[in-house]
Amino acid sequence: MEFSSKLLENAVYEMSQLPGVGKRTALRLVLHLLKQPESQTGRLAQALKSLREEIKFCRNCHNISDVELCEICANPKRDSGLICVVEDIRDVMAIENTSQYNGLYHVLGGKISPMEGIGPQDLNIASLVEKVKKGEIRELIFAMSSTMEGDTTNFYIYKQIQDREVRTSTIARGIAVGDELEYADEITLGRSILHRIPFETSLKAD
Amino acid sequence: MEFSSKLLENAVYEMSQLPGVGKRTALRLVLHLLKQPESQTGRLAQALKSLREEIKFCRNCHNISDVELCEICANPKRDSGLICVVEDIRDVMAIENTSQYNGLYHVLGGKISPMEGIGPQDLNIASLVEKVKKGEIRELIFAMSSTMEGDTTNFYIYKQIQDREVRTSTIARGIAVGDELEYADEITLGRSILHRIPFETSLKAD
Known part of the structure; x- marks a missing residue:
């Protein structure tokens, strides 16, 4: 892709470093930001910077x-x-x-x-x-x-x-609530039979 | 979605303002940035900010x-x-x-x-x-x-x-190069017949 602006090229490159964001998507996102008020881009940039610089992880559970x-x-x-x-x-x-x-x-x-x-x-x-x-x-x-x-x-x-x-x-591994049995894979279905639970227990689940 | 951190919530919110980026995708992108070196987030934030603040549009063609x-x-x-x-x-x-x-x-x-x-x-x-x-x-x-x-x-x-x-x-509107005729919509196909070009011209196209 040929860019008419280095600033644009740079922004698109950095955006395309995100997972699942290719060059074309990155360009679309960046051009969208250009059409929005300047403050929106400022807020996004600031939010990402503060997050990265100020975030802490809980010393007990690492959340x-x-x-x-x-x-x-x-x-x-x-x-x-x-x-x-x-x-x-x-x-x-x-x-x-x-x-x-x-x-x-x-x-x-x-x-x-x-x-x-x-x-x-x-x-x-x-x-x-x-x-x-x-x-x-x-x-x-x-x-x-x-x-x-x-x-x-x-x-x-x-x-x-x-x-x-x-x-x-x-x-517990098993068939998801609302899923059809016939579409379940055999490993999941097999485990859900092996590890079946008393019917009375299932009634109290919610 | 409940967030354990205001900084995270804010970053996810700003990210989800981009077109086609929902809350879940925004969270995935932001968590990805957290796992990367701090410099990457800095570069992204800076690139977006400079782009928005310094970009010019050509006075002649608005590119x-x-x-x-x-x-x-x-x-x-x-x-x-x-x-x-x-x-x-x-x-x-x-x-x-x-x-x-x-x-x-x-x-x-x-x-x-x-x-x-x-x-x-x-x-x-x-x-x-x-x-x-x-x-x-x-x-x-x-x-x-x-x-x-x-x-x-x-x-x-x-x-x-x-x-x-x-x-x-x-x-010109017409059948794209490499496309099969049978899958083309009738409006495009109709136009491509109406606006047909001399065969000799098509030979010189590339």
């Missing part, structure tokens, strides 16, 4: 936070003996949206992936093991995505803490 | 430019008697990429659209008419998209200059 200890960890009403291990802060937000969970979280910041060169030392695993060793944790819930990398990460953590007095569980 | 008169208009080798009327600077880039055109451009900055409240006074039409009235233009090529709004805009300009000594043309 994104504006303060040292995030709202969830600081809430005395939450069950601090129960920890849900997630990959990403997006998972925290997703689980929080369900309003079904009252424990704390531990954000690993990724999953073990030799293909991408991510090992246990790149994730917040040591601090989790430390927490467990202190003996204050009753149960760990593994809520990683059900992939090779997710399973590896779960197993790695499990190995580190298996001699400790802590219960471990994983979130 | 985006870093200087008063854009490279195309300033090039003495280009045919200044021939003007291609386009909607957007993206169209200039697209036509320049073909290397088939040696005239100048005139960027309208949009098309007449009563539905969106865009009238002729919102576009760079007056300066185009002015140029034509000076008598320096030999031919105007309308290269607007072939929609109701594009046709309206073409016709509006045509009406303003029809009593002047200037040739007007529109780009």
Whole structure:
């Protein structure tokens, strides 16, 4: 692509560094900003800069936070003996949206992936093991995505803490609510039969 | 969506103001930036700010430019008697990429659209008419998209200059190179038969 302006070319290049944003999309976004009031671009630039420079991560659960200890960890009403291990802060937000969970979280910041060169030392695993060793944790819930990398990460953590007095569980895998059985993949369907639950329990779910 | 950080919420909100970027995508982009070196976010923010604050539009053709008169208009080798009327600077880039055109451009900055409240006074039409009235233009090529709004805009300009000594043309509509005939819509196919060209001419096209 040939640009008539270096400023434009530069903005498009930086925009196209975002994931899923190609050169054409970047150009469309940048031209859109040019048509909007100058203040909008200023606000976007400022918001990104402040975020990157001022953001903190909770010292307990590694969730994104504006303060040292995030709202969830600081809430005395939450069950601090129960920890849900997630990959990403997006998972925290997703689980929080369900309003079904009252424990704390531990954000690993990724999953073990030799293909991408991510090992246990790149994730917040040591601090989790430390927490467990202190003996204050009753149960760990593994809520990683059900992939090779997710399973590896779960197993790695499990190995580190298996001699400790802590219960471990994983979130249920099964047919999503509202899904048709015939379109489910056989692994999911198989697991949902193997790990079936008493009918009375399912009635109380909501 | 509930955010654990105001900074994050703010950045996601500003990002989601971009066209085609919803809240979820915005969150994904912002979290990606958080995982990258701080310098990347700084460069993006700076590039957007400089673009918005320092960008100029060519005083002759209204194309985006870093200087008063854009490279195309300033090039003495280009045919200044021939003007291609386009909607957007993206169209200039697209036509320049073909290397088939040696005239100048005139960027309208949009098309007449009563539905969106865009009238002729919102576009760079007056300066185009002015140029034509000076008598320096030999031919105007309308290269607007072939929609109701594009046709309206073409016709509006045509009406303003029809009593002047200037040739007007529109780009050819027809079956795209490489397309199968059977999948073409009937309007395009109909036009491509009506406006057929001598076979010898097509041989010289490239």
